Amino acid sequence: MELFAAAFKSAILLYFLAALGALASAVFGVRRLRLATVLAVWAGFAAHTGLMGHQIWISGRPPLSNMYETDLLLAWFVVAASLLLERRHKTPILAVFTLPLAVCLLGLASFNVKEALPLMPSLRSNWLLIHVLACSIAYAAFAVAFACGAFYLIFERGRGERVPFFGDRASLLAWLDAVGLQMVDFGFPFLTIGIATGAVWADLCWGTYWSWDPKETWSLVTWLVYAICLHMRHVHSWRGRWAAAACVVGFVCVLCTYWGVNYFFSSLHAYA
C-alpha cells in the first residue's frame, strides 16, 4: 500500500517537474532539458500506469466508477495524448499546458476516496465501460485542443515574424491551429458516443433517456459548443483566434461537465 502511495506522489512530482522542464525547454530551447522532460514524463506515466493497474487489481474491475478513479483515468489519457504528440511532432510545447492539467487531476484525485469500493448496483453494467471510456477519451482530446488554443492566443499577441525558439510565428500558429482542430475532430465522435451511451444506459436504469440532469445538460452544452466550433471551422473556414477561443471555451464547458456539476449541483451522477 505504501508503495502505491509513493507511486502516486512520484507521478505527481514527476509530472510537475516535467511541466517545469517543458516550460523551460520551450522558453530556453535547451535540447537536453527536453530529453530530461520526456524521461520524467515517461517515468511519471509508468508510475501512473502502475497505480491504475493496482486499482484494477484491488477492485477487480476497470477504474471508472468514482472521482478518484476517473481523475486517474482522465489524467492518464491526457498524459498519453501529450506523449503521442511529443513523439509525433518532437515538441514539448503542448506539455506545458497538458501536464499541469494532469497534475491538477491527480491532486484532485488525492482528495477523493482511494479505497476500492464495490460498484453501486446501478453502475454494474457493461455500458459503464464504454460510456466512461468514451467521455474520458473525448475530454483528453479536448484538453490538448485547449492547450493548442491557449498557446495560439498567447503567441498570436506577440510581435515579430519569429517566436523565440519556435521559429516562424505563422507556421507555429498554423500548426497549433491544425493540431487543435485535429483534437476536436478526434474528440467529438467520442463525446457523441459518451452522450449516446449515457442516454441508452439511463433509459435502461431509470426509464428515461434524458432527464435534464445537470451532468447530462452540461454534456449537451459541451457538445453544442464543439458542434459550433466544427461548423465554423469546416463550413466557414473559421481559423485562428476565434477557433482557438472556441477550443478554450469548449474546455471550460468540459470542466463544468466533469467537475463543476459534481461540486455545484445536485445530480443523479453524484458518484461520478
Place this chain on the structure above:
Amino acid sequence: MKFLTAVFDVLYAWLRSIRVAVAVLAALAAFSAAGTLIPQGNPIAFYAERYGAGYAAWIAALGLDDLYHGPAFLGLLLWLLTSMIVCSTAHLRQVLLAPPPRRLEDANPRAFEIIREAARPPLEETLEGIAARAAAWLRRRFYRVSPAENADGEIRFEAERAAFARFGAFTIHWGCIVVLLGGGISALLGESGKRTAVEGESIPVLESRYRVRLDSFSIDKYTETERFKDLHKGYRSRITLLDGERPVSHGEIRINEPFVYDGFRFYQMDYRAAVPEVTLRLASTGVPPQDLALRVGGPAVETSGGMRMRALEFVPDFVFHEGKGGTRSEEFKNPALLVETTGADGSSASQWIFPDAEGAFHRGAGSLRARLLPVAPRYAIGLKTVRDPGRPVLYAGLIILIAGTFMSCALFHRRVFLRVASIEGGAQVAIAGMSRRNRIGFEDELRRLRSFLERGG
C-alpha cells in the same frame, strides 16, 4: 403574394444560413446552461423562499422555472430541426450534383486543406513504373485510383479515399433530426408513471387493461467468497403481469434490466420495508399473555388492561440517532415499533419496542409488558412503468449520429493528384493533396508517399 414570396425567401435563406444555425445552437447551449443554474420544475414557493418574492415572480413570469419545456426553448428546437432538414437537403444536393472540384486549381483554398509535395524517384525508373508504384501504394491504403492519363510526356492520375465521408455532415444532421423526432414522439405519445407495489399485491399498469403484481423482492449481496461481503450487489423484483385476473407473463426486474411486455417497460426505482400490520405479545401480572394485532399508522386498539395502544411507526433496522429513533437501512436487521399508549386517565406516551426485549408500560393505574413478535420481511418497491413509442426512433437516430460523426471526423474524404514528368536528369513526381480535415495526418501520409517514391522499387 409578392410579400408572401419575399417573406418565404427570407425565411428560407435564414433556415439555410449556417450563421443563423450556429446562433440557434449557441442560444440552445445558453438556455440549457441557464436551466442548470435555476432549479427546474419547482413550485413558486420554492423560488420565493430561495430567491425572494420579487425574483420568484420574475422567474415565474419568464418561465425560467421550466425552461426546457417553455416556448422559447421548444421554438429554438423547432427552428433547429427545420433548419437541419433544409440545410442537409441542400447539402446533399450540393454533394450529389456538385462534387468536389476535379482540379486542384478549382478548389477554394479556404475551404480545403491543400498540400503539395515533390518527389525525385531514382534515375533508372520509367515514368510508367513510377506511376504504377505510386498507384499500388495508394491502393494499399484503400485509395480508389482513377485511370492514368498519359499526355505531353507526363502521366497524371488522381486517387480518392473515403469518398462516402462527404456524406458525414449530412448523416450527422439526419441523426440529429431522427433523435429530435424520437424525442418528440416520446414527449407527445409516451407515457410513464410510478406507483408503489407491495409484495403480494397488484397495481394497475398505467391506463391499460393490465395489472402488475409484485411477487417478491430480494436484495443480492456479495457473498462470503467475494470481496465486500454483505454489501449490496443488486436488487431483483419478480413480477406477474395480469390481464384482468389472468396471468399473462412472469418476469424479473433488475437494476439496468427492465422487464418488457407488450410495449411496456417496468423498472424498480427504489424499495422500502412495507409492514402494514404487526403483532404485540402483551403480558400483565395475573393475566394470561395476549396477542394484539395493530395496523401501522392505524387506529388505537384497547388492551385487556384498559390501556389503548397505537402503532405509530415501524422501522426495519432501528438506530437511535440525534436523540430520536430511525432506521439505518430498509433491511430487516433490527425491527422496532414505535407504540403510543394511552391510559384510562388519558395520559399517553410513545415508546419503541423490540422483538428481543419486553417494554414496560405504566399509564395511570394500569401497567403491562409488551414484546414485538417476529415480523416477516415484506417489501414495497417504487415501480415505474414506461410506454414510449419514440424509443426505437431515438435509438436509430443515435446510431446514425454516431456513424455520422465518425464518417465526418475520423474517415475524412481526401484526394491525391499525381503528375509524373520527365525533367532534366530524371523524373519528378508532383504530389498534391486536397481534403477538408486533418491537415497534419494528410501531410504525414503524403510525406510517406514521397519517401516511398524516392526510395525506389
